[in-house]
Amino acid sequence: MDQPELITQLQLGDESAFTKLVDEYQDMVYNTALGIVQQADDADDITQEVFIQVYQSISSFKGDSKFSTWLYRIAVSKALDHEKKKKRKKRFGFVQSLFGGDGEEQVHPVEFDHPGIQAEKKESAAALFRALKQIPDNQRIVFSLHKLEGQSNREIAAIMNTSLQAVESLMSRAKASLKKELNDYYQKNIT
């Protein structure tokens, strides 16, 4: 079954087409989410949400863009929503702890260990992912899609619904921000 046929079958509510879609795109969606949220369980939750959203709104896909672009767009937007919710929970947990609650909803950041990184680069990659968390969302998305998903600037521009120049500018700003964050981190931690 080729892609246009798969989409047509999905739009007709074919269950086997949905199974095939999940099978084909699960790694792409999961890794996109993982690069943004940096938590395996959260990325798994987001992946499920993305496929449910695709199942429910496949009729709205008109084929103006590539299907993978549409899917990336949903994955990025779900991952960012998840991040926002998590930040709200963190703030609520802090307020709860001020009023004597145990603040069990508080989220403690843990160092992210991406399973796809080579063993000898784990330490450097952990510093990179820590720095990625500190930079603005747009820069983080551009950098993640390029480095982790291997997307070209043109494809990233289509995913983010922006111009090629804007993506290039975001990429160079992302690199500069990451260098600054990494420099601050190593200045504090290297004697």
Next chain:
Amino acid sequence: MNKQENINRLIDDALKSADDIKRAAVKPFLLTRIHARMNKGKESLWEKAGWLIGRPAVAFTGLCMILLINITVVMVNKPSATDYAVERSSQQQLDEFSYTVATIYEIDNTQQNDK
């Protein structure tokens, strides 16, 4: 090598660390989990209501509200000392100036009428 040179080298290493990254694998049975989640979304209104009411925070708040309403109703309808005094004096007046005809006379009269 001084400290800043060492840091610059570490920064370059960090930026290059993701260059040949491999994709992470999704946990098995993703499709089953997606279907379970879809079915969870289809639960009935009563199930949703039950789940909501069953939450400790909602249950406790509800209980407090019911108690508060009960206490308010009792306090509002509680007879005051003045009400009791007025009721008592009017009862005394009725007793004193009672125009109630004793039942025995009615019986007697009825008997006379029969004759």
